Amino acid sequence: MEKIIIKGGRPLFGEVTISGAKNSAVAILPATILSDGVCVIENIPNISDVTAIIRTLYELGATVKYLNKTTVEIDSRGIRTHIVPYSMTKLCRGSSYFMGAMLSRFHKALIAPPGGCDLGVRPIDLHTKGFKALGATVNTENGMVDLKADKLVGSSIYMDNVSVGATINIMLASVKAEGLTIIENAAKEPHIVDLANFLNSMGADIRGAGTDVIKIHGVEKLAGTNYSIISDQIEAGTYMVAAAATGGDVLVKNVIPKHLESISAKLEEAGAIIEEFDDAIRVRRTGVLQKCDVKTMPHPGFPTDMQPQMVTLLSIANGTSMVTETVFDNRFKYIEYLTRMGAHIKVDGKVAVIEGVDHLTCAPVKAVDLRAGAAMVIAGLIAHGVTEIEDVQHIERGYENFIEKFSCIGADIRLVETTRTAQPDVG
Numbered sequence: 001m002e003k004i005i006i007k008g009g010r011p012l013f014g015e016v017t018i019s020g021a022k023n024s025a026v027a028i029l030p031a032t033i034l035s036d037g038v039c040v041i042e043n044i045p046n047i048s049d050v051t052a053i054i055r056t057l058y059e060l061g062a063t064v065k066y067l068n069k070t071t072v073e074i075d076s077r078g079i080r081t082h083i084v085p086y087s088m089t090k091l092c093r094g095s096s097y098f099m100g101a102m103l104s105r106f107h108k109a110l111i112a113p114p115g116g117c118d119l120g121v122r123p124i125d126l127h128t129k130g131f132k133a134l135g136a137t138v139n140t141e142n143g144m145v146d147l148k149a150d151k152l153v154g155s156s157i158y159m160d161n162v163s164v165g166a167t168i169n170i171m172l173a174s175v176k177a178e179g180l181t182i183i184e185n186a187a188k189e190p191h192i193v194d195l196a197n198f199l200n201s202m203g204a205d206i207r208g209a210g211t212d213v214i215k216i217h218g219v220e221k222l223a224g225t226n227y228s229i230i231s232d233q234i235e236a237g238t239y240m241v242a243a244a245a246t247g248g249d250v251l252v253k254n255v256i257p258k259h260l261e262s263i264s265a266k267l268e269e270a271g272a273i274i275e276e277f278d279d280a281i282r283v284r285r286t287g288v289l290q291k292c293d294v295k296t297m298p299h300p301g302f303p304t305d306m307q308p309q310m311v312t313l314l315s316i317a318n319g320t321s322m323v324t325e326t327v328f329d330n331r332f333k334y335i336e337y338l339t340r341m342g343a344h345i346k347v348d349g350k351v352a353v354i355e356g357v358d359h360l361t362c363a364p365v366k367a368v369d370l371r372a373g374a375a376m377v378i379a380g381l382i383a384h385g386v387t388e389i390e391d392v393q394h395i396e397r398g399y400e401n402f403i404e405k406f407s408c409i410g411a412d413i414r415l416v417e418t419t420r421t422a423q424p425d426v427g
């Protein structure tokens with residue numbers, strides 16, 4: 001077991017380079033199942049969610065070769081099974097994309113529901129609504145989702161709720177279906193566009209990704225491809241918030257500034273100075289942090305995956321902020337730990353009311369999920385004293401080399417092995 005130890009109170013200064021996008025990688029990797037050739041994917045982040053998906057592909061029968069640290073060559077033609085057991089899906093939410101990919105390739109899939117962060121109930125009804133519209137039957141037996149289709153035929157699918165996962169799964173299932181599929185009220189996240197670009201680079205015919213109507217003309221075959229995935233919007237946003245929260249000056253490199261607009265806007269409102277370059281963003285703050293209200297929304301709104309980090313920053317802002325979580329129903333669990341560090345926050349349903357305090361103080365805390373873990377790191381960086389964070393494995397799911405990256409911009413942060421406390425001998 002490991003824990004993070006942070007000595008707080010140091011502003012962050014310097015440059016940090018952002019890795020490839022987790023949420024793109026976990027969609028694009030299963031999409032290689034649809035290819036009749038070899039796929040070389042560059043800018044793969046070295047994080048445990050991605051490792052879990054690559055391992056699953058390998059265990060299913062794909063040939064996987066790392067060409068260098070961030071480039072992987074995958075030949076999925078060797079996959080002969082349509083069954084993905086819980087041991088393979090439990091670690092990562094993105095493993096749900098094996099449903100769409102397997103259904104497209106084999107016209108059947110038997111898949112355990114995905115793991116990932118516990119953010120409340122995470123239904124898959126919109127995914128299955130899409131599969132059914134394409135002609136599949138959907139049953140759940142013994143904890144496995146059983147999908148079958150004689151053939152997949154394009155259809156018009158209206159998403160009752162904007163869902164990233166369902167949009168991706170329907171894209172995967174329909175890309176080789178007969179005829180035209182139209183996804184209305186589709187998610188517009190950057191990784192939806194990235195997946196569409198990846199599939200189009202293999203010969204797919206997908207238009208409109210990034211808008212709320214995606215049109216997919218089914219094609220018979222998809223070839224191999226070379227593709228570089230985009231940089232991670234949320235990793236970038238996390239370093240931006242950390243820079244502003246600590247009163248530092250950080251150049252966040254290898255980013256797409258357009259993807260960060262909602263985060264930049266809120267940081268500016270909170271008193272940070274933002275400078276945009278072609279593929280970098282500089283965030284600095286010299287004045288006092290000011291309150292601001294934030295509402296999480298699907299892209300291009302403020303991302304729910306940045307909510308815990310932003311709440312942490314606002315916990316030391318001047319005034320009372322209101323943060324409304326509209327995407328997930330259980331994403332404030334980490335606030336218990338912020339209050340242990342001296343934050344004044346009250347949660348009422350979907351709203352957190354944050355009365356800014358002068359400073360946070362150290363406390364033993366936990367990373368309750370991936371982004372909550374990032375929030376605890378930011379809390380540790382701004383707190384007085386030495387903060388210890390347990391359950392670090394959640395953070396490792398989504399942040400490549402975060403100890404090194406934070407250290408390089410001046411954080412006093414380290415990872416230590418914890419020894420188990422000896423159990424009393426009860427005979």
Ligand code: UD1
Pocket residue numbers: 023026093094121122123124125126127128161162163164165166187298304305327328329
């Ligand atoms: C993805 C991201 C996650 C991000 C989230 C929202 C990946 C691997 N994960 O998660 O990091 O926080 O988008 O940007 O890309 N919903 C339904 N029925 C469904 C599916 C979803 O009601 O069938 C609801 C969910 O409960 C939630 C909302 O739709 O309230 C959005 O969820 P969704 O966009 O699907 O999130 P994920 O794809 O799970």
